[in-house]
Amino acid sequence: MSQWRDALRATPMRLTLRLVALFLLVSTVSFLVTWWLANEALLSATENVLEQEIEELSASGDPKTIARAVADGAQQADPEHQILRYDGPGGPVGNYLGPLPGEKLRQVDLHDKGQDINGSYILLSERVGDALLTVGQDTEAFNDLREVFVNVLLFTLLPTAVLLLAGGMVIGLRSARRLNAIEDTLERLTSGDLTARLPVTPGPPDDLSRVGAGIDRLASAQEASVAALKQVSTDIAHDLRTPIQRLALVLDQGATDLPDGPAQEVFTRASAEIQHISTTFDALLRIAQIEGGGRGPHFVPVDLGQLARDIAELYDPAAQESGHQIDLQVSGKTIVQGDRTLLGQAIVNLLENALHHSPPGTVTLAVEDRTLSVSDHGPGIPETEREAVLRRLYRLDRSRNTPGSGLGLSLVAAIVQRHRAELILTDNHPGLRATIRFGGGN
Numbered sequence: 059m060s061q062w063r064d065a066l067r068a069t070p071m072r073l074t075l076r077l078v079a080l081f082l083l084v085s086t087v088s089f090l091v092t093w094w095l096a097n098e099a100l101l102s103a104t105e106n107v108l109e110q111e112i113e114e115l116s117a118s119g120d121p122k123t124i125a126r127a128v129a130d131g132a133q134q135a136d137p138e139h140q141i142l143r144y145d146g147p148g149g150p151v152g153n154y155l156g157p158l159p160g161e162k163l164r165q166v167d168l169h170d171k172g173q174d175i176n177g178s179y180i181l182l183s184e185r186v187g188d189a190l191l192t193v194g195q196d197t198e199a200f201n202d203l204r205e206v207f208v209n210v211l212l213f214t215l216l217p218t219a220v221l222l223l224a225g226g227m228v229i230g231l232r233s234a235r236r237l238n239a240i241e242d243t244l245e246r247l248t249s250g251d252l253t254a255r256l257p258v259t260p261g262p263p264d265d266l267s268r269v270g271a272g273i274d275r276l277a278s279a280q281e282a283s284v285a286a287l288k289q290v291s292t293d294i295a296h297d298l299r300t301p302i303q304r305l306a307l308v309l310d311q312g313a314t315d316l317p318d319g320p321a322q323e324v325f326t327r328a329s330a331e332i333q334h335i336s337t338t339f340d341a342l343l344r345i346a347q348i349e350g351g352g353r354g355p356h357f358v359p360v361d362l363g364q365l366a367r368d369i370a371e372l373y374d375p376a377a378q379e380s381g382h383q384i385d386l387q388v389s390g391k392t393i394v395q396g397d398r399t400l401l402g403q404a405i406v407n408l409l410e411n412a413l414h415h416s417p418p419g420t421v422t423l424a425v426e427d428r429t430l431s432v433s434d435h436g437p438g439i440p441e442t443e444r445e446a447v448l449r450r451l452y453r454l455d456r457s458r459n460t461p462g463s464g465l466g467l468s469l470v471a472a473i474v475q476r477h478r479a480e481l482i483l484t485d486n487h488p489g490l491r492a493t494i495r496f497g498g499g500n
């Protein structure tokens with residue numbers, strides 16, 4: 059259905075519809091003009107015949123002879139096809155004696171049951187002396203002409219319009235399909251899958267395939283530059299990780315070896331800071347790695363309910379320590395295609411947020427209908443901040459003094475995106491509800 063809607067919106071389809079409308083308009087006008095001309099020609103030919111008939115009947119100029127000729131002719135004529143009448147001094151004679159509206163050439167409907175006259179006739183009346191001589195013909199020739207034109211309309215014009223429309227539909231549908239492919243590729247590229255390319259279209263290249271080739275070239279260039287950037291960041295990470303770890307060791311050593319006092323205190327603080335730097339650094343690298351990767355080769359069917367059960371069990375002691383209870387609600391079996399470790403990491407991050415950012419109480423971990431959610435009864439996240447907290451290193455003002463780097467939700471967002479799922483933060487009245495919804499095709 060939507061395919062047809064797309065096809066109707068496609069430029070070739072619109073052009074075709076306009077051309078068909080123009081063709082129909084031009085053809086109808088020329089058809090009507092031809093019909094009118096043919097009708098006029100037939101009328102003038104009929105007038106000539108009738109004029110000649112009048113001339114022949116009135117050749118003698120004597121009313122009695124004319125009346126006789128008309129009476130004879132009327133007797134032989136078939137009143138269904140031919141009318142003859144003379145309104146002379148001796149009264150009207152002929153095969154139609156009813157009322158005669160008007161004079162000159164005209165088309166009139168005549169009715170005379172006694173004479174078998176019932177229908178349309180072309181009549182010509184002319185004055186001969188004081189009398190009026192009228193001859194007429196039925197309109198069968200005109201009916202035949204109309205029939206010919208109706209047939210032309212039915213068997214040439216209509217099929218042509220239908221064929222044109224069908225052809226336009228096919229072309230429109232084809233180009234809509236190609237535009238959809240371009241749109242899909244662009245969507246995949248925007249959502250981070252830089253390997254996406256347009257399918258090859260058979261046939262000679264046209265404007266759409268040129269646009270497609272341009273998109274492919276752009277994607278290849280983007281893929282190459284992202285790969286180069288990734289390489290640089292990995293190199294920096296490798297180069298920096300070891301000195302940072304060495305520095306952490308030195309500071310740790312200092313903090314343990316030094317006697318109690320201001321110097322030892324500085325070393326302990328510095329050691330904690332470098333630990334924080336190291337974790338932040340690792341988390342940033344991990345997010346970049348997850349965002350950079352496409353749909354991983356490690357994707358396997360993952361039982362979300364089982365995963366949630368394992369994590370709830372693992373985190374139960376930590377939850378109890380902070381005064382929380384984890385309420386696990388798993389209904390039905392939800393299997394998704396994914397990376398088990400990454401999905402586990404996402405659930406852990408959401409659970410840790412609920413434990414760290416909400417006061418003691420119940421934290422619900424629920425899995426049902428291809429969705430997983432973690433809800434708490436804490437202060438929640440204001441609606442205006444729900445997009446910002448997904449950014450790297452972003453933390454709400456009130457969390458400035460609690461431990462953390464502001465990377466947990468960014469990591470969840472990256473993992474969710476990699477699984478082509480959706481992360482939705484909503485109000486739990488009160489508290490936060492974080493939901494991961496997996497698509498049907500996941």
Ligand SMILES: Nc1ncnc2c1ncn2[C@@H]1O[C@H](COP(=O)(O)OP(=O)(O)OP(=O)(O)O)[C@@H](O)[C@H]1O
Nearest residue numbers: 411412415438447453454457462463464465466467
């Ligand atoms: N369940 C929650 N309730 C209230 N606020 C939350 C909740 N989860 C996250 N937040 C707010 O969103 C911010 C960002 O969360 P995020 O998980 O990204 O970072 P973090 O928890 O502060 O640090 P990290 O997860 O890196 O240790 C938090 O600092 C906090 O202000």
Ligand SMILES: [Mg+2]
Nearest residue numbers: 407411466467
């Ligand atoms: Mg967190």
